[in-house]
Amino acid sequence: MFRNVAELVALAEKDSIKIAEVMIRQEVEVSGRSREEVIAQMDHHLAVMERAVERGLEGVVSRSGLTGGDAVRMQRYIEGGRFLSGETILDAVSKAMATNEVNAAMGVICATPTAGAAGVVPGTLFAVKEKLRPTRMEMIEFLFTAGAFGYIVANNASISGAAGGCQAEVGSAAGMAAAALVELAGGTPAQAAEAMAIALKNMLGLVCDPVAGLVEVPCVKRNAMGAANAMIAADMALAGIKSRIPCDEVIEAMYRIGAAMPVALKETAQGGLAATPTGRAIAARIFGASAASK
């Protein structure tokens, strides 16, 4: 059993195996289920993610009307060819938004690690699919690797916006995706940990301030930027860049920041963007004036 990133990396290095394999073996041991069953369940979760991205790219609108259609808008922009950053990264942005737009529309998604942050991991995976041409098993492994890092964050810090702010949700997801991207691209377990550290460091302090309490604004766009952050962090780690602060200490810092964060900025819809004049006006439009004045 690994309790932190240092132990996870050491386990992978000791047996010269992928982080994904460490996670699969642990899951088999803890659950008492067979390796085939565990892999089949992850395959099912991958299929749910794939369907959610497809549905989002067909175009959805949430019940409130606040979100939907941006994933499609981004795909059209990519097709226009006049983008400033890069095609793969924008594809990740689009597919992350696609997933969260489906989530906001009360569609079926796979939480990674939460529903509010569900776009980052699949967004990056399906964006690099064309470039890296992974097998189905490698895509499943991507999810186990992401899961291994998320498991550590969940047990040592938090993956809940109400407990730790958005840094605990989209921040964790970006770190998980960055690490999994590194492994899928052929990087070492240590490089995966560096990518996680770099991605999470750049999400520290991010508050959870959903307008009207809905998982829509700014969640959909935070997933977009979480995916972009993950891609850059993965590239940085693959380039050999290291985090001066070890990954486990970054996770610890995230936990402490979350604990110090005022309640108004932890999924209560009382502060931040939710408390702006426009945020309050949207809440009033959806729920009536009494809800907005709280």
Add this chain to the structure above:
Amino acid sequence: MKYKSVFDIIGPVMVGPSSSHTAGAVRIGLVARKLFGRKPTWARISFYGSFAETYRGHGTDVAIVAGLLGFDTFDERLPNALEIARAEGVDVSFSAEEAIPHHPNTARLRIGDDEGELELVGISIGGGKIEIVELNGFALKLSGHHPALLIMHNDRYGTIGAVASVLAKQKINIGHMEVSRKEKGKEALMAIEVDQPLTDDLIQELEQLPNIIQVAKLAD
């Protein structure tokens, strides 16, 4: 370790929009439904903390009712749970409470019918995972992820031992167990999480033990 499985992180597969406020809420409702053992005819649901502030936006109200109807987190009927409950004659009401709870995502459920009532407090700790922290006035800690037994009994010597013996005879391993009572010698509660499935025969055997008042099964 609060989280044991990779599928707590890459999962659950669920209807959006929030794992803590929607999927977790479904699971709190489902636990209440399983403990009650049948569909209630009424439900009074109180929200605290973040749940109280944002339950309408996240569909927490819809989700808890979906759980009470027996729907799981990925059930596509979930968004229509309030309409379905109304059509099936379940009277539900909600209130947002001002009291500051120990955990920000807390819900208190009182459900019942002509035969009885049940009161339960659940918290949603993130990623769709929940804990049940109170049942009928007793404090407890159940993850809701393992088969579990809740046994109301009289606080007498040998009762806990007798229950453990029955489980041992059936080769059922106890993973977690809590005992609590309101007052010495009065009504007490055992909450037992186990590793193996619980059969109806086992429940009947437990019910026949001396000093046992009620046995409720909570399958995973």
